[in-house]
Every structure is written in structure tokens, then in C-alpha cells.
Amino acid sequence: MVNVDEKLMRDELISFIEEQKKKPGPLMPIMQKAQSLYGALTFEVQELISEQLGIPMSDVYGVATFYSQFALQPKGEHIVSVCMGTACYVRNVEKVMEKMIEELGINPGETTKDNKFTLEATRCLGCCGLAPVMMIDDQVYGRLTPSDVPDILAKYTD
Ligand code: FES
Incomplete structure (x- = not known):
């Protein structure tokens, strides 16, 4: 049908x-x-x-x-953009990204099966003073440690 x-x-x-x-x-x-x-x-x-x-x-x-404007898969309800720019990189954003990958069970560029989250690795988000930084939709999260990740994600899950 x-x-x-x-x-x-x-x-x-x-x-x-x-x-x-x-x-x-x-x-x-x-x-x-x-x-x-x-x-x-x-x-x-x-x-x-x-x-x-x-x-x-x-x-x-x-x-x-x-062209980055095109997506090959539908995006999730929330877009998690982890900054991989230099300032964030030197402040161990890789560890935050690793934790995010573990928590969501997907790699950058992918969307969770329930369509809740799309994970993206992005360039400098323009708030290097808060490094390491990520955004979920329009909300910025700075001075992150890997242990912050589960609590932040919990705000977006019912
Ligand atoms: S390098 Fe991450 S916000 Fe600038």
C-alpha cells in the first residue's frame, strides 16, 4: 500500500x-x-x-x-553538533565525542533508530572560550567533560 x-x-x-x-x-x-x-x-x-x-x-x-546542504538520511528530532575545532580539540573534545558515540550508539553523520538524535562533528561553533563545546539544536553546552554527557542527553529524552 x-x-x-x-x-x-x-x-x-x-x-x-x-x-x-x-x-x-x-x-x-x-x-x-x-x-x-x-x-x-x-x-x-x-x-x-x-x-x-x-x-x-x-x-x-x-x-x-x-554539498553539505544535502542529507542522505532524514535528520533526527535533535541535532547534536560536537565542535571539533582547534580550541575544542586541545581541550579534549575527543573524549566528549567518544562518550556521545557510546551513549547514542551511533557515529557522527548518523541518526539513532528512534529518530531522536542526529550526531554531527562540526567546525568551530564560535564560542571557543567555552571549549570544549557542543550544541544540541540551538542550545550551547560548554566546558564539557565526558561525564556531563548522560545528564545533558537525559533532558531530551522523555
Ligand atoms: S573551536 Fe570549538 S567553539 Fe571554537
């Missing part, structure tokens, strides 16, 4: 592709549209774009992985 929302999204994307096909350089706007509709450029979405545009999957995949 096809989910109604999925059918609507698919139809909307296909008609957007039809429009864009007539213009030069259609791939980027199509991928942006697909990402905003589906929340990610999964294999199935890339396949649809490739078929509809009549271009190889490798071209679609190349663009999807080159």
Missing part, C-alpha cells in the same frame, strides 16, 4: 522536475526541492530524480554528497 503523503510528495516532485527540465541547470533546484519535500535525499529519491531527468545515478549521488 502506498502512503498518501508519499504519493503526493512524489507527484509534486515529478511535476517540479517536468518544469525544471525545460530550464538550464535543473539538477540543483530539483535536489533542493526534493530535500525540502522529503527531508533527505534517500536512495529512492535519488533514483526518482535520476529516472525522471534521464541522467546517471552517479551524477545525482555526486551532487548529493558534495
